[in-house]
Amino acid sequence: MSSRDDEWDAGVAVERTALAWERSGMSMIVVAAIAFATGAERQQSWAVAIASLLALGGAGAWGHGRLTYRTRRPIARVRAQPRALRIQSLQTLAAAALALAMMLLPPG
Amino acid sequence: MHIEHESPRSGRRGTTSAGRTGWLRRSLERPAVHECGTEPDPRFTLANERTLLAWNRTALALIGGGLAAGKLLEFSSSAGRLLVALPPIVLGTLLALVSLRRWEDNQRALRLQQPLHTGGPARLLAGGLVVVAVVFAIIVVVDVFTR
Numbered sequence: 001m002s003s004r005d006d007e008w009d010a011g012v013a014v015e016r017t018a019l020a021w022e023r024s025g026m027s028m029i030v031v032a033a034i035a036f037a038t039g040a041e042r043q044q045s046w047a048v049a050i051a052s053l054l055a056l057g058g059a060g061a062w063g064h065g066r067l068t069y070r071t072r073r074p075i076a077r078v079r080a081q082p083r084a085l086r087i088q089s090l091q092t093l094a095a096a097a098l099a100l101a102m103m104l105l106p107p108g
Numbered sequence: 109m110h111i112e113h114e115s116p117r118s119g120r121r122g123t124t125s126a127g128r129t130g131w132l133r134r135s136l137e138r139p140a141v142h143e144c145g146t147e148p149d150p151r152f153t154l155a156n157e158r159t160l161l162a163w164n165r166t167a168l169a170l171i172g173g174g175l176a177a178g179k180l181l182e183f184s185s186s187a188g189r190l191l192v193a194l195p196p197i198v199l200g201t202l203l204a205l206v207s208l209r210r211w212e213d214n215q216r217a218l219r220l221q222q223p224l225h226t227g228g229p230a231r232l233l234a235g236g237l238v239v240v241a242v243v244f245a246i247i248v249v250v251d252v253f254t255r
Contacts, residue, residue, distance in 0.1 A: 017154045020161040027165045031172040038179045078150040080215055082141050085160055089208040092167050096201040099175045103193045 014069050014078065021065020024088060028058030031095050035102065042107040050098050057091045141212055145219030156214050163207030163229050170200035183251050191247050199236040206232055 032055035039047030064084055178193030210228040217224050 013151045013154045020158040024161045027168045031168050034172050034175050075150045080153050089204050092164050092204040096171050099171050099197045103178050
């Protein structure tokens, strides 16, 4: 692979990662919207509140992708982001816990 | 006999006797991801990160699917609704946990220039989906005959 190919690949790798973060944020917002609608229908106000927080978390992940990777060039400065990835995984676990609680607890 | 080794799962030099300690203790004892080995090619770091995000989205799809199934599908009993909604949500939870663990193991392997792990979340997803599909089929058949 020539150095020009390396440079091109490095550029699109950063862009692909930014897009992956943005898709993850949007996925979280969609799940939060489903939880919001289900909570509102079942009159579970606590679920509606938590779903709203999850939607904000999704927006945060979307913004993280944009801010971190759209502005961070060249690729040599890219480092692993354990904290951001752990927060994203925790949000997913929170969404799962919310979904389980909504299914198992009776309507409010 | 003690054999020196350096594993991406432990991320530090240890002995075979240390391998007998519990999973939780090993997890707590191992150093942070960025403390072992050397910085890998950033493209590999990014690829590893994208893989975790893709698994996370898969987990979210299962969780959202379970919620939507519980909300939209109608069954003759509430137990049917629960049995349809819970398995994908539980599978999504497990997937989110396993994929984070896999990301850490792979990042350590990259830093220590060791081979990446295979299996993990892929095996869990394949097995879990088979279980979910079988449970769905049984519930639908039972629901049809009990209406």
